[in-house]
């Protein structure tokens with residue numbers, strides 16, 4: 417089983433450390449969502465995985481080997497980093513043919529990847545006339561040409577319509593089901609919630625979270641409490657909870673489960689008008705987690 421192992425990866429551009437001592441593993445058989453606000457260093461990390469940028473420190477291996485040591489890289493790792501990279505005048509088939517020939521891959525793979533990405537009917541058309549969704553598919557077809565065990569996609573759904581987003585999502589899942597290691601970046605948690613099994617979250621180049629999707633939400637729950645008893649907030653605090661005022665004179669409690677809060681209320685004979693655990697959306701959890709690392713710098717971007 418081929419995995420991507422990233423250890424102590426660091427990239428500096430002049431005085432800026434854009435990837436900072438990053439370590440995580442992309443496991444086979446699942447989709448790993450690579451999340452972070454704009455400018456967090458996702459693209460730079462992906463470029464280092466496929467040898468397009470040299471690490472300042474640390475290393476990346478694919479199946480235990482560095483990218484530069486892979487005899488035919490396209491057969492080990494496929495990447496979609498910039499879907500705009502196809503020449504407008506190139507026909508889809510010819511684009512894939514050039515890649516196949518230059519990498520010594522069999523020509524039959526071209527028809528196979530065209531079929532798999534639903535592009536057979538437009539194989540003879542020039543990429544210049546392609547919609548963004550079709551360009552993405554062509555980029556994915558190119559990434560699949562060598563039938564690699566590892567796939568990397570940088571913001572693949574950016575700018576796509578709902579149907580295009582759904583297609584990509586299903587496609588990523590089917591690649592993972594085949595046992596491939598799939599790394600997909602996004603700055604939107606909502607996209608990843610339905611696609612990824614595992615999440616790696618970074619902010620300002622640093623690892624913030626490396627966790628399963630389910631665990632990511634679980635840790636963040638609060639409980640909404642309504643009571644006519646003005647003293648109950650103090651009792652909650654005394655019991656170790658953190659309490660803040662919510663909308664319409666409710667209390668938002670963290671650090672205690674709804675069951676514990678219910679028991680505390682019963683013990684003190686306090687009437688509760690409402691006691692409801694709040695399911696934190698992934699998006700909220702993500703915002704909370706990354707709020708200190710969002711880069712507000714505007715210059716040069």
Ligand SMILES: Nc1ncnc2c1ncn2[C@@H]1O[C@H](COP(=O)(O)OP(=O)(O)OP(=O)(O)O)[C@@H](O)[C@H]1O
Nearest residue numbers: 429434452453454455456457458459460461603717
């Ligand atoms: N070649 C370069 N030279 C100098 N700085 C760079 C270079 N490439 C990227 N950067 C800087 O590194 C930081 C991280 O950029 P990167 O593109 O990796 O982030 P990202 O998380 O992919 O964000 P986005 O989603 O906006 O692309 C940014 O501040 C960017 O300006």
